[in-house]
Amino acid sequence: MDTMRDRFAPVVSRMLDEDDRIAVVLAEIGADGFREAGRRHPDRVINVGIREQLLVGAAAGLALTGLRPVVHTFASFLVERPFEQVKLDLGHQDVGAVLVSAAASFDWPSGGHTHMAPGDVALLDTLDGWTVHVPGHPDEAETLLHHAVTGDDKVYVRLSVQSNRQGRVIDGKRFLTVREGLRGVVVAVGPMLDAVLAATEGLDVTVLYATTVRPFDTAGLRRATRAAGTDVVLVEPYLAGTSAGEVNRALSDIPHRVLGLGVARRELRRYGTVEEHVAAHGLEARGLRERIGRFVDTGRPVTV
Structure with a gap:
């Protein structure tokens, strides 16, 4: 199966052909994928x-002229390194762009800590008005x-080599x-769905699948808690x-509990493989099963 990033250049290249408002801005990473599109549209x-x-x-400057910039590199170089420009050039000037990242939290372990960005979404959460998409396939x-590309707002699309089966x-x-x-x-957010479904097999819980996490689907979560209770x-x-x-804001008027599972703050200083990083953070089915099962078994959820 191809990867999310394999789809990126062909999809956006077709959109470049169809809409002269779209521009692509790169920093070497991913440039080969746009070689043909660059010959057709050297100014965009x-x-x-x-x-x-x-x-x-540069993307913010293009947006100020009325173009729709699509900006791409590894997540650590797209959100963390130029964060001041994301905050000021896009946010403060109130112009839109589509930031499309690769490498996710640890998709390229041999690249080392410089190429890992588990804090990217949390960092964008300090800014106002961002839509965040986390596809799982x-x-x-x-x-x-x-x-994302057909809109006008500020959007982050987080691509990963990790993928659900369907x-x-x-x-x-x-x-x-x-x-x-x-x-x-x-x-379950993005590529975590398959592991969550395996981990919760036989557990009496509702599973929601989220591929857009900002704005957060408050109404969807509240609907689910009416039947399943407010342990989240x-x-x-x-x-x-x-x-x-x-979650706390969505359920602020209701007694509830929240367990947040994801990449831990501790730095793993061995390269390893993607699968070994997933297991080290307890995000494989077995690790999730243990923690989710323990959480939902510690008391009956409060119902609405």
Whole structure:
């Protein structure tokens, strides 16, 4: 199966052909995928070199002229390194762009800590007005790219080599109910769904699938808690607890408990493989089963 990133350049290249408002801004990473598109549209495929601050600054300048910039590099170089430009050039100037990342939390372990970004979504949470898409399958990535590029707002699309076995029909807004139960709600984000479904097999819980996490589907979560109770487990492929505040706001008028599972804060200093990093953070089915099972068994959930 191809990866989410494999879909990125072909999808956006077709959109470049169809819409002269779209521009692509790169910092060497991913440039090969846009070589042909660059020949067709040399004024709208721009490679700034290994200059990530300029990458975002140039995109903001293009947005000020009325273009729709699509900006791409590894997550650590797209959100963390040029964060001041994301905050000021895009946010303060109130212009839109589509930031499309690769490498996710630890998709390239041999690249070391410089190429890991489990804190990217949490960092964007310090800013106002960002839409955040976290697809769990290449088909979903394609759908969400179309949603993002055809809009005008500030959007982050987080691509990963981790993937669920099948894509689902998503609308870029609401959570999907994948399984229904009575003893808690588990929110599986993006590529975490398959592991969550395996981990919760036989548990009497509702499983919601989230591929758009900002804005957070408050209404969808509240609907689920009416039947399943207000014990909520978040399983996120980035920093553990990133969306806990969103759950607390959604259920602020109701007694509830939240367990945030995801990438731990501790730095793993061995390269290893993606699978070994997943296991080390307890995000494989066995690790999730132990913690989710213990949480939902510690008391009956409060019902609404």
